Amino acid sequence: MTSTADSLPTVWVLGDQLHRNHGALRGRVPGDCRVLLVESESSVSSATWHRQRLHLVLSAMEHFAFELRDEGFDVDHRRARSLRQGLTDHVAAHSPSQVLATEPNRWDAHQRLVQWGVELVRNDHFLCHYTDFARWAADRKRLTMEDFYRWQRVRLGVLVDDDGDGPQPVGGRWSFDHDNREPPPRDGRRWPGITRFELDDIDRGVLERMPSGLTGADPDGTWPVTRAQALVRLAVLSHVLVVHVEAHAASVDLARSQMDEAERRTYLAESLFLNTVRYENDKLESYMKRLASR
Numbered sequence: 599m600t601s602t603a604d605s606l607p608t609v610w611v612l613g614d615q616l617h618r619n620h621g622a623l624r625g626r627v628p629g630d631c632r633v634l635l636v637e638s639e640s641s642v643s644s645a646t647w648h649r650q651r652l653h654l655v656l657s658a659m660e661h662f663a664f665e666l667r668d669e670g671f672d673v674d675h676r677r678a679r680s681l682r683q684g685l686t687d688h689v690a691a692h693s694p695s696q697v698l699a700t701e702p703n704r705w706d707a708h709q710r711l712v713q714w715g716v717e718l719v720r721n722d723h724f725l726c727h728y729t730d731f732a733r734w735a736a737d738r739k740r741l742t743m744e745d746f747y748r749w750q751r752v753r754l755g756v757l758v759d760d761d762g763d764g765p766q767p768v769g770g771r772w773s774f775d776h777d778n779r780e781p782p783p784r785d786g787r788r789w790p791g792i793t794r795f796e797l798d799d800i801d802r803g804v805l806e807r808m809p810s811g812l813t814g815a816d817p818d819g820t821w822p823v824t825r826a827q828a829l830v831r832l833a834v835l836s837h838v839l840v841v842h843v844e845a846h847a848a849s850v851d852l853a854r855s856q857m858d859e860a861e862r863r864t865y866l867a868e869s870l871f872l873n874t875v876r877y878e879n880d881k882l883e884s885y886m887k888r889l890a891s892r
Contacts, residue, residue: 605693605694605695606630606631606632606672606692606694606695607630607631607632607694607695607696607697607698608631608632608633608634608674608688608689608692608694608696608697608698609622609623609626609631609632609633609634609698609699610622610633610634610635610636610685610697610698610699610716611623611633611634611635611662611699611700612699612700612702612707613635613637613655613658613659614703615700615723616658616659616662616825617723617825618665618666618669618825620700620722620723621699621700621701621719621720621721621722621723622698622699622700622719623700624722626671628669628670628671628672629670631671631698632671632672632673632674632692632694633663633666633671633672633673633674634673634674634675634676634684634685634688634697635659635662635663635673635674635675635676636676636677636678636681636684636685636688637656637659637675637676637677637678637684638678638679638680638681638684639677639678639679639680640679640680641680641681642656642809643809646813647812647813648812648813648814649808649812649813649814649815649816649817650814650815650816650817650818650820650821651814652808652812653801653804653805653808653816653817653821654817654821654823656804656808657800657801657804657817657823658823658824659675660675660800660803660804661800661823661824662824663675664800665824674688674691674692676688681710682710682714685697685714685716696717697715697716697717698716698717698718698719699711699716699717699718699719700718700719700720700721700722700723701718701719701720701721702721703721703723725750725754726750731746734746734749744772744773744775747773748772751765751767751772752765757769790838792820792831792834792835793830793831793834794818794819794820795819795822795823795827795830796819797817797819801817801823805817
């Protein structure tokens with residue numbers, strides 16, 4: 599016998615779509631749907647996994663299921679031989695009125711879910727849906743990332759001003775690629791440290807049941823497994839980048855300010871012509887050494 603709750607629709611969340619406010623979960627509240635997550639044994643066994651990568655995937659799913667339950671959702675997080683078996687077992691257990699999922703990121707998964715009768719919701723995890731890109735690309739004579747990024751900025755209003763003559767880039771330039779091609783420093787300095795997250799009971803439980811024969815070291819808290827952890831990592835990274843970029847820009851400005859007019863013309867002409875980062879770095883390094891010797 600089925601209960602009245604069994605008529606609820608099911609929102610199936612795939613392992614790479616763990617976001618509360620996107621796709622098929624957008625706008626949902628506890629009580630109006632059941633959430634399904636399937637851990638596929640065939641997916642785990644059919645690939646050569648690094649221990650930390652597999653732990654990241656499985657632990658992220660476990661944490662997401664925990665967060666949804668804590669919010670009040672009825673969550674069916676099941677392990678099954680395959681994704682299809684997980685779906686079949688869920689339907690047999692709960693008789694949902696319909697099963698919805700966000701469009702998968704892979705075409706083969708997209709086709710399989712359609713064949714299994716899953717109703718797909720437009721994927722909004724990315725700033726550009728593939729149908730939007732197809733319309734933009736349809737009549738173009740060339741396809742370059744620079745043109746695409748410019749179209750995206752205008753379409754989304756990112757760092758653009760419109761003074762009546764059409765959208766213009768903030769700062770007067772569309773691209774700063776020429777300024778962003780430097781390799782990592784070669785002076786032996788250490789990379790900035792990162793925040794590592796303490797493994798919790800869910801992390802340890804996932805680690806205990808992971809299959810043997812995986813490559814690599816055990817998880818050490820390097821990889822965020824929740825949205826909250828990811829936001830912490832983003833905040834730290836943003837701070838570190840801003841500090842380092844500002845310090846580097848100051849040193850470059852100082853070096854260029856010490857060049858005479860002829861040296862500046864030579865530097866700009868040769869760097870633009872050769873368009874090589876190593877050349878620019880070597881030129882600036884020589885000027886910095888000259889400054890240091892004064």
